[in-house]
Amino acid sequence: MRWRAEKHTPYLLLSPAILTILFVVAVPLVFSLYTSLTPYRLTKPDSINQFIGLRNYERLLDDTKFWWAFGRTILFLTIALNLEFLLGLGIALLINRITWGQRTLRTIMMFPMMFSPILVGFQFKFIFNDNIGILNNALQSLGLTDGAIPWLVERDLAMFSIIFAEVWMSTSVFAILLLAGLFAMPKDPLEAAKVDGCTPWQVFRHITLPFIMPFAYIAMTIRSLDVARAYDIVDVMTGGGPAGRTELLWTLIARVGYDNAKMGQANAMAYVSTILSILFTWYFFTKLVAARRYMGGAA
Amino acid sequence: MGNITLNKVVKAYGKLEVVHGIDLDIAHNEFVVLVGPSGCGKSTTLRMIAGLEDISGGEIHIANELVNDLPPRKRNISMVFQNYALYPHMSVRENLGFGLKIAKQPQNVIDQRVNEAAEILGLSSLMERTPAELSGGQRQRVAMGRAIVRHPEAFLFDEPLSNLDAKLRVQMRTEIKKLHQKVKTTVVYVTHDQVEAMTLADRIVVMKDGYIEQVGTPMEVFNHPVNTFVASFIGSPPMNLLPALIVSGAIWFDENTSIPVPSRLAPHVTEGQEVIFGLRPDDLTPEGHGIHDSGEGTFLELKIDLAELLGTETVLYTQIAGSEVQGKMFVPRDVTPGEVLKFRIALEKTHLFDAKTKKSVRIS
Amino acid sequence: MTSLHKRQVKAVLTWIATFILMIVMCVPGLWVVLSGFRPNREILAKPPVWIPEDLTLDNFAAIFGLSDAQVAIPVIDYFANSMIIAVTSTAIALLVGMSGGYAFARFRFGGKNALFLGLMLSRAVPGIALSLPVFIIWSHLGLIDAPMGLIIVYVALNVPFTIWLIDGFFRQIPKELSEAAQVDGCTRWQAFWKIEFPLARSGIASAGVFAFLTSWNEYALASQLTRSTDSKTLPVGLMDFTAQFTIDWAGMCAMAVIIIIPALILTFLVQKHLIAGLTFGGVKG
Numbered sequence: 001m002r003w004r005a006e007k008h009t010p011y012l013l014l015s016p017a018i019l020t021i022l023f024v025v026a027v028p029l030v031f032s033l034y035t036s037l038t039p040y041r042l043t044k045p046d047s048i049n050q051f052i053g054l055r056n057y058e059r060l061l062d063d064t065k066f067w068w069a070f071g072r073t074i075l076f077l078t079i080a081l082n083l084e085f086l087l088g089l090g091i092a093l094l095i096n097r098i099t100w101g102q103r104t105l106r107t108i109m110m111f112p113m114m115f116s117p118i119l120v121g122f123q124f125k126f127i128f129n130d131n132i133g134i135l136n137n138a139l140q141s142l143g144l145t146d147g148a149i150p151w152l153v154e155r156d157l158a159m160f161s162i163i164f165a166e167v168w169m170s171t172s173v174f175a176i177l178l179l180a181g182l183f184a185m186p187k188d189p190l191e192a193a194k195v196d197g198c199t200p201w202q203v204f205r206h207i208t209l210p211f212i213m214p215f216a217y218i219a220m221t222i223r224s225l226d227v228a229r230a231y232d233i234v235d236v237m238t239g240g241g242p243a244g245r246t247e248l249l250w251t252l253i254a255r256v257g258y259d260n261a262k263m264g265q266a267n268a269m270a271y272v273s274t275i276l277s278i279l280f281t282w283y284f285f286t287k288l289v290a291a292r293r294y295m296g297g298a299a
Numbered sequence: 300m301g302n303i304t305l306n307k308v309v310k311a312y313g314k315l316e317v318v319h320g321i322d323l324d325i326a327h328n329e330f331v332v333l334v335g336p337s338g339c340g341k342s343t344t345l346r347m348i349a350g351l352e353d354i355s356g357g358e359i360h361i362a363n364e365l366v367n368d369l370p371p372r373k374r375n376i377s378m379v380f381q382n383y384a385l386y387p388h389m390s391v392r393e394n395l396g397f398g399l400k401i402a403k404q405p406q407n408v409i410d411q412r413v414n415e416a417a418e419i420l421g422l423s424s425l426m427e428r429t430p431a432e433l434s435g436g437q438r439q440r441v442a443m444g445r446a447i448v449r450h451p452e453a454f455l456f457d458e459p460l461s462n463l464d465a466k467l468r469v470q471m472r473t474e475i476k477k478l479h480q481k482v483k484t485t486v487v488y489v490t491h492d493q494v495e496a497m498t499l500a501d502r503i504v505v506m507k508d509g510y511i512e513q514v515g516t517p518m519e520v521f522n523h524p525v526n527t528f529v530a531s532f533i534g535s536p537p538m539n540l541l542p543a544l545i546v547s548g549a550i551w552f553d554e555n556t557s558i559p560v561p562s563r564l565a566p567h568v569t570e571g572q573e574v575i576f577g578l579r580p581d582d583l584t585p586e587g588h589g590i591h592d593s594g595e596g597t598f599l600e601l602k603i604d605l606a607e608l609l610g611t612e613t614v615l616y617t618q619i620a621g622s623e624v625q626g627k628m629f630v631p632r633d634v635t636p637g638e639v640l641k642f643r644i645a646l647e648k649t650h651l652f653d654a655k656t657k658k659s660v661r662i663s
Numbered sequence: 664m665t666s667l668h669k670r671q672v673k674a675v676l677t678w679i680a681t682f683i684l685m686i687v688m689c690v691p692g693l694w695v696v697l698s699g700f701r702p703n704r705e706i707l708a709k710p711p712v713w714i715p716e717d718l719t720l721d722n723f724a725a726i727f728g729l730s731d732a733q734v735a736i737p738v739i740d741y742f743a744n745s746m747i748i749a750v751t752s753t754a755i756a757l758l759v760g761m762s763g764g765y766a767f768a769r770f771r772f773g774g775k776n777a778l779f780l781g782l783m784l785s786r787a788v789p790g791i792a793l794s795l796p797v798f799i800i801w802s803h804l805g806l807i808d809a810p811m812g813l814i815i816v817y818v819a820l821n822v823p824f825t826i827w828l829i830d831g832f833f834r835q836i837p838k839e840l841s842e843a844a845q846v847d848g849c850t851r852w853q854a855f856w857k858i859e860f861p862l863a864r865s866g867i868a869s870a871g872v873f874a875f876l877t878s879w880n881e882y883a884l885a886s887q888l889t890r891s892t893d894s895k896t897l898p899v900g901l902m903d904f905t906a907q908f909t910i911d912w913a914g915m916c917a918m919a920v921i922i923i924i925p926a927l928i929l930t931f932l933v934q935k936h937l938i939a940g941l942t943f944g945g946v947k948g
Contacts, residue, residue, distance in 0.1 A: 228789030
């Protein structure tokens with residue numbers, strides 16, 4: 001009797017979680033897969049019953065706007081995540097060296113993490129504003145530039161600005177987790193390496209870095225779980241402009257789906273972006289699991 | 300009556316069977332120690348008795364009641380865990396009284412029994428501390444106190460001393476023994492340490508790979524191991540085990556080295572039988588330095604490789620026919636490596652096991 | 664002598680780097696907060712006014728509709744909506760997450776790893792991508808522009824991460840404690856509430872803060888699933904300050920202060936547990 005009950009307990013405990021995810025994520029995803037096979041427009045409700053196969057996806061293949069957004073999203077993520085990792089590592093190593101006021105620094109570092117992405121967007125829209133932004137004001141007051149630099153209007157600058165905002169918001173995740181890794185690091189291997197004649201760089205490269213990599217993967221996994229929150233930032237700062245030059249997949253989906261009411265087409269794009277995100281997360285998660293196994297009892 | 304009966308008890312995780320249908324009768328107030336190397340199934344068996352693991356097959360009775368389907372709380376047992384499992388957010392007093400409080404005992408009964416247990420274990424001055432503020436030995440005592448306040452049918456101990464340092468372990472071992480004499484209750488005690496088993500047990504259950512190898516009093520298990528596993532597991536330093544051949548009434552280790560078959564074992568061996576000869580270091584002693592110098596014996600001249608001084612005795616490392624063996628020198632004198640000594644083998648204390656079945660020739 | 668000199672240089676460099684770091688981290692936020700207390704004309708002044716001459720609460724008064732100088736934004740409604748939605752969804756997510764996290768921490772069962780990965784990956788679906796089908800389905804269920812509609816979505820959004828954190832905290836608590844309690848006479852349910860829950864409480868609280876902040880800050884889904892003061896949350900309300908070509912910076916900054924304050928207070932309270940939770944859950948297999 002009892003063993004049978006025991007067997008079902010975990011599933012019972014997990015059922016609320018599973019049901020919620022099914023209802024809010026899985027079922028809508030199935031529905032959106034179906035919708036992506038129709039020419040559904042919000043303005044023409046009947047069009048949802050019209051099945052057109054993979055035509056929305058075929059159209060995506062020829063859609064240069066989509067491919068530009070796709071490529072730009074990949075580029076954006078590559079630059080942003082690498083920068084966040086490197087900066088986060090630098091910050092973690094820096095703070096690890098500091099003994100006085102370390103706790104305060106750590107607390108301050110957590111704050112950007114807690115900012116609403118939409119707020120981060122507004123904040124940097126305000127700061128990068130060509131007319132009244134603090135950045136241009138500062139540059140002009142210091143005499144570094146005469147005119148107003150169009151941070152959010154010129155295309156490369158606009159891309160730079162949104163990446164800056166994104167990095168500002170998310171570097172903390174890396175810094176904090178890598179710092180936790182450094183704190184958790186046992187002293188013995190470091191000392192053993194030093195005795196064995198390693199240079200500081202070699203110690204870092206062969207002892208410290210491998211040890212804190214699992215922590216980096218946790219950060220990567222957490223980050224990739226909601227990379228798409230960059231949508232909020234871009235939506236506010238540039239709205240995908242100027243002339244689509246900062247358009248990412250996510251802003252494009254919103255434009256096609258809601259502004260142009262082409263739900264079928266937008267769902268096809270959404271599917272591509274979903275798969276992209278899931279692959280991303282899955283990749284880092286398996287890395288995390290592998291690193292964790294590799295660490296074995298050491299952690 | 301706190302007797303415990305295991306009848307063909309099996310534990311399997313899916314297809315992997317880890318305990319293979321063991322039978323065991325534990326009498327009321329008996330102190331039984333399950334001992335064996337890690338992974339032998341001793342802890343799993345204990346946890347099945349406690350109700351923390353489901354029983355895959357067979358039956359367990361506690362106090363003559365079938366408990367297979369009873370949750371732990373209905374088995375009227377208490378348990379001391381390896382890492383004590385004290386509730387970190389409760390004081391010592393609350394830890395001790397927790398079980399009684401759950402059972403909705405009146406406060407005066409709780410107080411009385413908690414104080415009584417604290418008295419027995421010398422915890423009275425620590426009652427308001429939390430586990431974090433206690434030393435290892437004190438935590439151990441609280442864990443035992445938590446077990447005794449409930450006046451259970453049986454105490455279960457799961458390697459309770461393995462987290463303590465060597466000195467404290469010996470001290471707590473004595474306390475557990477004393478406690479059992481004071482609070483007469485059935486005890487099932489799991490350990491991998493054969494010294495603990497020998498010192499504590501009324502009866503020892505030696506386990507290996509999910510089977511019971513031997514059940515017996517410490518003396519029985521020590522003096523009459525049923526197979527080579529028990530022989531080498533019980534006793535320290537371990538019994539020397541040497542492959543040998545029975546030819547014309549003698550045990551031959553190689554073409555040149557032989558000793559007579561002990562007379563008590565002679566009826567059990569056959570000509571040409573491949574055997575394993577078992578010899579405890581205590582029974583291989585330089586002439587004049589043994590404890591069994593009377594009785595049936597034989598002599599071998601052996602060259603000393605190494606001598607380990609322990610004070611009252613010296614452990615001697617030497618070789619019989621190329622196999623490394625350990626002997627002992629009681630009332631020792633200085634011995635230098637390379638020295639050849641005349642050793643006496645106390646034949647009546649030696650063992651013979653069949654080389655194939657590994658069982659004692661007396662039973663196979 | 665030279666090595667001492669070198670060490671001093673290193674220390675100075677460390678402090679300079681830290682100083683620059685803190686400026687970059689803090690100044691943007693502080694500037695926004697400061698601007699929330701400055702009149703619009705000072706924010707827009709050319710040449711810029713660096714040292715605030717005139718600190719005022721007018722912006723807050725204006726957005727709360729207490730002065731007639733500017734268009735009132737229903738901030739109180741937004742704040743109430745945000746609070747109700749964030750608190751409710753957090754409470755539900757915690758219950759669901761506790762139950763699920765406990766299952767992962769304490770039981771062995773078939774498909775465990777796949778299920779964990781599946782739950783995590785569900786979180787990876789971009790909000791905007793999810794909003795399309797949810798928008799259509801919710802409009803059929805009448806959940807558009809209703810707090811309940813957002814609450815349900817936020818529960819689902821928070822459950823995976825809550826499970827991750829809580830799983831980690833429960834795994835920190837030795838299994839033997841629950842077993843000891845069961846031997847002591849507790850049912851598994853009692854053992855949970857009397858032993859494991861009190862010990863994991865601070866961890867669970869920090870998971871709650873994380874969930875609260877996710878809901879409090881979410882924009883992509885809220886912007887599509889809400890329409891009016893019935894359900895609009897603060898992040899969506901922030902958009903009220905943008906007209907076609909102009910932005911009411913002063914009002915917006917004041918509203919930003921209102922959004923930031925609860926987030927900062929909560930973060931500050933649980934930061935220690937939060938870091939611990941993330942690393943326990945992730946590293947210790």
